[in-house]
Amino acid sequence: MRIVALAGGIGGARFLRGLKEAVAPGDEITVIGNTGDDIHLFGLKVCPDLDTVMYTLGGGIHEDQGWGRADETWSVKEEMKAYGVGPEWFGLGDRDFATHIVRTQMISAGYPLSAVTEALCDRWQPGVRLIPMSDDRVETHVRITDGQGTRAVHFQEYWVRLHAAVDAEAIIPVGADTAKPAPGVLEAVAAADVILLPPSNPVVSIGTVLAVPGIRQAVASAAAPVVGLSPIVGGAPVRGMADKVLAAVGVDTTAEAVARYYGADLLDGWLVDTSDADAVQGVEEAGIRCRAVPLMMTDVPATAAMARTALELAAEVRG
Amino acid sequence: MRIVALAGGIGGARFLRGLKEAVAPGDEITVIGNTGDDIHLFGLKVCPDLDTVMYTLGGGIHEDQGWGRADETWSVKEEMKAYGVGPEWFGLGDRDFATHIVRTQMISAGYPLSAVTEALCDRWQPGVRLIPMSDDRVETHVRITDGQGTRAVHFQEYWVRLHAAVDAEAIIPVGADTAKPAPGVLEAVAAADVILLPPSNPVVSIGTVLAVPGIRQAVASAAAPVVGLSPIVGGAPVRGMADKVLAAVGVDTTAEAVARYYGADLLDGWLVDTSDADAVQGVEEAGIRCRAVPLMMTDVPATAAMARTALELAAEVRG
Incomplete structure (x- = not known):
């Protein structure tokens, strides 16, 4: 089947x-x-x-968290913070970073x-x-209104940084069309x-x-x-x-x-x-x-x- | 002075x-x-x-080694190996990786x-x-002759991977001219x-x-x-x-x-x-x-x- x-x-x-x-x-x-x-x-x-x-x-998930890697370390994130390079709100562990490095390298190579x-x-x-x-690149954005006015933020910013605490006014899958x-x-x-x-x-x-x-x-x-x-x-x-x-x-x-x-x-x-x-x-x-x-x-x-x-x-x- | x-x-x-x-x-x-x-x-x-x-x-060096970071972790390198992505011979720790990520990001942004x-x-x-x-990009290459014939390898490959065990026949600073x-x-x-x-x-x-x-x-x-x-x-x-x-x-x-x-x-x-x-x-x-x-x-x-x-x-x- x-x-x-x-x-x-x-x-x-x-x-x-x-x-x-x-x-x-x-x-x-x-x-x-x-x-x-x-x-x-x-x-x-x-x-x-x-x-x-x-x-x-594949057996590599952080079970309790539901996302990210088991037995994760956080050195890269600590260093990014020390360099003042954000965003800090997105949790990328060292093992997870490796996946993104490999992916980015392959995409840069044309795959x-x-x-x-x-x-x-x-x-x-x-x-x-x-x-x-x-x-193709598709990125979901969310329209919100807060102290900074009405604007669209990346879905991850809405979800992870703002914890969806602000009302979503529209969901815009940028690039989907x-x-x-x-x-x-x-x-x-x-x-x-x-x-x-x-x-x-x-x-x-x-x-x-x-x-x-x-x-x-x-x-x-x-x-x-x-x-x-x-x-x-x-x-x-x-x-x-x-x-x-x-x-x-x-x-x-x-x-x-x-x-x-x-x-x-x-x-x-x-x-x-x-x-x-x-x-x-x-x-x-x-x-x-x-x-x-x-x-x-x-x-x-x-x-x-x-x-x-x-x-x-x-x-x-x-x- | x-x-x-x-x-x-x-x-x-x-x-x-x-x-x-x-x-x-x-x-x-x-x-x-x-x-x-x-x-x-x-x-x-x-x-x-x-x-x-x-x-x-700046106080961040691994003293005994002379290169790389103190209190280093190696999760990214472990993961790269698990993905089969090399080279394995170059030692990049997690804290060190952060420096290269920040540098690469800034260079990509045009700095x-x-x-x-x-x-x-x-x-x-x-x-x-x-x-x-x-x-400007300058990369030192080293001409060597080994089982694979005469060829130029990156200086890091000559130094770190081959431990300079093969004679260097010429040093070529590619791009220096x-x-x-x-x-x-x-x-x-x-x-x-x-x-x-x-x-x-x-x-x-x-x-x-x-x-x-x-x-x-x-x-x-x-x-x-x-x-x-x-x-x-x-x-x-x-x-x-x-x-x-x-x-x-x-x-x-x-x-x-x-x-x-x-x-x-x-x-x-x-x-x-x-x-x-x-x-x-x-x-x-x-x-x-x-x-x-x-x-x-x-x-x-x-x-x-x-x-x-x-x-x-x-x-x-x-x-």
């Missing part, structure tokens, strides 16, 4: 770890990773979501991000094929037996992947059933600050509203948490098959159970 | 630390640093000699190396004005009251500085006396493998031969070690005032004594 998953960072990566446990030997998983939160720091190209997936599935990601994964052996959504899907993305979607939307941020993670021209249409018209898992449980994001960016696109922070935001043209099935069982009817009325099951990724077995249910629902809607 | 010193790496840096102790309050030291051993590694511009001077005088060096020194406060010999002295170099030489050649490598350190068109002529024609200290003691380099590169330029590894290599047009005074007292006559016959004094930089006081003697000899030849 060929499974395609679109993924953001921590939530997506943890779901994928469960999915790997849930699939049968011989099944192939292709992950189309969000690159909208990529950022250029210290002259280096940093791809937080791709790296979180790669480190998590597209998809080839670089494949090369990095040669080391990490994540057990999935990880493809960035695009080789002219970006092309990376080689292999449309082919994987077309050849998929199942397409999964993990419980990642529907706006700035999966939404950005879908914003690359051609990808949303390919997913919506794919022969494979498309099943998503709600990142909203009990009216709040399980982790992160999705409510802030959902508000920016005029969507309520509920499991049903997110399903409707994706839309019945895209989604065939939708899983909500058992605590949101009363949302099932509304989602089904929108034309999307829905089930309420436990959706807390407390550990790998619980996550694998979620993935199995998603695959079952896919089989069910396939008929 | 305005003192100008040309300097290479470890030997030059250690001499400068003694010189700082030897001068009077208010004296100004300008260091013209060799950049011929600069190398691009991992997409970063690395300036080993400039950094050795900056770290040594010349001299401005970048000044910015880095803002942090280190080396107590001297450190100017690279040139803002079209390089221009960095802003301030010629002005500092012209305005100097004393010009010192520390016991650095006469070929690949000080020789490379002098190879930048205009610098040798400026030093030779400067109003200030020019006094050098022999890096050769008892027929062998005090440290490093200067004998190998001296042989490549047809110069014997003796204190007298090095003085004659610099030439009486350049040097007004020359210090040899007490163990080389029999060289004094030959050096003076070449038209260079010479004294034999202890030249082992065993500690800062001993080095300061050498610097004081050099300044005294300069006063003497000035007349």
Whole structure:
């Protein structure tokens, strides 16, 4: 079976770890990773979501943190601070730096991000094929109004530095309109037996992947059933600050509203948490098959159970 | 008093630390640093000699090693190895990496190396004005013949990877012929009251500085006396493998031969070690005032004594 998953960072990566446990030997998983939160720091190209997936599935992730490397040291960051070179708010450890140095060097040598990601994964052996959504530069910016007036800041600045404490007025995936899907993305979607939307941020993670021209249409018209898992449980994001960016696109922070935001043209099935069982009817009325099951990724077995249910629902809607 | 010193790496840096102790309050030291051993590694511009001077005088040097940072960590290098990205033979620690990242970022932003060096020194406060010999790229290559045939390798590869174990057939300062002295170099030489050649490598350190068109002529024609200290003691380099590169330029590894290599047009005074007292006559016959004094930089006081003697000899030849 060929499974395609679109993924953001921590939530997506943890779901994928469960999915790997849930699939049968011989099944192939292709992950189309969000690159909208990529950022250029210290002259280096940093791809937080791709790296979180790669480190998590490859065994190098800092487990408690959910991002960055295990057994990390912070000498480079200390020195940057001593040189007065910022930003200080973005946490890049020494081991993580090495990834960005290798990536930047390869990109400078002319390799597209998809080839670089494949090369990095040669080391990490994540057990999935990880493809960035695009080789073109896309950067999600967030429009905010604060003491400095109304302005757009990089998504990482909004999320990491400002902790999404200011309202997001608009989400702008800069460059997405002219970006092309990376080689292999449309082919994987077309050849998929199942397409999964993990419980990642529907706006700035999966939404950005879908914003690359051609990808949303390919997913919506794919022969494979498309099943998503709600990142909203009990009216709040399980982790992160999705409510802030959902508000920016005029969507309520509920499991049903997110399903409707994706839309019945895209989604065939939708899983909500058992605590949101009363949302099932509304989602089904929108034309999307829905089930309420436990959706807390407390550990790998619980996550694998979620993935199995998603695959079952896919089989069910396939008929 | 305005003192100008040309300097290479470890030997030059250690001499400068003694010189700082030897001068009077208010004296100004300008260091013209060799950049011929600069190398691009991992997409970063690395300036080993400039950094050795900056770290040594700024209190950040790894004392025993003589190069690199104190309290260094090696996570980035470990990760590079795990990614299979070389070269492995060049030792870049995490703290050192930060310097190269800041430098590379500033150079990418359009700043010349001299401005970048000044910015880095803002942090280190080396107590001297450190100017690279040139803002233009100059890289010393060494012609060798080994199992792979006759070829030119970067000086760092010859020195660090091959440990100068193969004979150097020629020393080629690639780019030196079209390089221009960095802003301030010629002005500092012209305005100097004393010009010192520390016991650095006469070929690949000080020789490379002098190879930048205009610098040798400026030093030779400067109003200030020019006094050098022999890096050769008892027929062998005090440290490093200067004998190998001296042989490549047809110069014997003796204190007298090095003085004659610099030439009486350049040097007004020359210090040899007490163990080389029999060289004094030959050096003076070449038209260079010479004294034999202890030249082992065993500690800062001993080095300061050498610097004081050099300044005294300069006063003497000035007349």
